[in-house]
Amino acid sequence: MTQTNWNSEAHPARLEERLDDDVVRCHLSPRNCRIRPGQHGFCRVRANRDGRLVTLNYGRSVHATEETIETEAVFHYAPGARILSMGNVGCMLNCDYCHNWKTSQARYVEDKDVHRYTPQEVVDIALRHGIGVISWTYNDPVVWHEFVVETAALAKAAGLVNLYKSAFFITGEAIEELLPVIDIFSVSIKSLDPKYYRRITKGWLEPVLEGTEQVFRAGKHVEVSTLMVTDLSDDEKTARDMAAFVGERLSPDVPTHFVRFHPDYRMTNTVRTPVDRLERARAAALGMGLRHVYLGNVYDTASTDTRCAPCGQLQVTRYGLNADLVGLDAGARCTGCGSPSGLTLLPDARPRERVRELPAGEDLRIAEFAWHGDVRALHVQLRNASAAPARVYTRRYGDQGDHAQDGWEAVDLAPHESFRRIAAKSTPGERGVRVAVPPQCDSTLHQVFDRAHFPTVEAADGTLNGDVSPLPLFRPGTRP
Secondary structure, rough: OEOOOOOOEEOOOOEEEEOOHHOEEOOOOOOEEEOOHHHHHHOEEEEEOOOOOEEOOEEEEEEEEEEEEEHOOOEEEEOOOOEEEEEEOOOOOOOOOOHHHHHHHHHOOOOHHEEEHHHHHHHHHHHHHHOOOOEEOOOHHOOOOOOOHHHHHHHHOOOOOEEEEEEEEEOHHHHHHHHHOOEEEEOOOOOOHHHHHHHHHHOOOOOHHHHHHHHHHOOOOOEEEEEEEEOOOOOOHHHHHHHHHHHHHOOOOEEEEEOOOEEEEEOOOOOOOOHHHHEEEEEEEEHOOOOOEEEEEEOOHHOOOOEOOOOOOOEEEOOOOEEEEEOOOOOEEEEEOEOOOOOOOOOOOOOEEEEOOOOOOOOEEEEEEEEEEOOOOEEEEEEEOOOOOOOEEEEEEEEOOOOOOOEEEEEEOOOOOOOEEEEEEOOOOEEEEEEEEOOOOEEEEEEEEEOOOOOOEEEEOOOEEOOOOOOOOOOOOOOO
């Protein structure tokens, strides 16, 4: 993996229609962009080169990052599983509140934030670290179509699961190419108001709903979410509209997530969604017959836990981005009444080794990060600068409860490997994270808001607006 000039190479694109005068039409998103020679589509990562459709972001990625499946608003498939999150540059939308704006909007992308991977390298990273799920995520995987399809096929052949986290502004034709290789679809439906979609996302609604129905009818695991934007969509009408779509066009059993908003990009003159509004929205959706409704980007609420619909038995407890199975047997049945839970459980991936104490005699440097305000997640960036394998260690601190005995978790790095992983607050009493690094390795800590976003800043740079808006801050006229 090396850094690269992200848009310096073109790769043949799929879903091309060739027109007269060397014009091409791209059938990836519902825009069906008609692109003249030398021009780009709306996403700015698909272009016309000499009368052929090409993609400029094949293999171009933000840093591959180990996270948990809960970061993707997926609660009913492998709760607590470690995932390898992969994100690219460009997007088929331009949402006013995008927290990945510096990579989703290609005009703002900087080479320093872009890495290059081959399909095989992505699969090898997951296998080397014992990770069973690859998540196609962050800005949006739709515009990474060629790389996603090819890499996901390799991953599937290697026994890995593929998760697709998307706003799903995509054509049915493109979805048909995803169905053979994607196992889980987590769809972010921004609103059920067509005017909202046009104004806030610069897309339109019906293709998103049609695509969600398409993957559901295909028998894929589907979960849906909507961002509850303060004073814009954080009301019970949004919840009822969402419940009507899920209940009538999908199934009342489809897990539905109402996600807390934080100010970002062009929408910073506001505040985070009040949690009581989210709770009322959840109650409204449950009242309309949905069986599994959750809140996202919140802590200290039972509205993130999973309970058995027939008997009420607690099955999965969650705190932030962490999950523990407490009421399911090995067959995913309720331990209270024996009913099928509807959850999919995976065989345990290879766990990371834990040690009670750090190895004696090693010259380890220890860094510490304390949770503060709403910043309760951290990306730990690790790099082995040597030609030999190396081991680093992380652990939580300050908690005398359930995780006090976990000890140090070991992360083994291959020669010259750069690796990033998330640490998220897991109990109310936990105060922070420590990282122990040998001399041949470098480490930086990057605080993230809620579910992860890119790019991030180092923890020492802090946040903005009292834990309301993360850095980097968008300013009108921003350029790389």
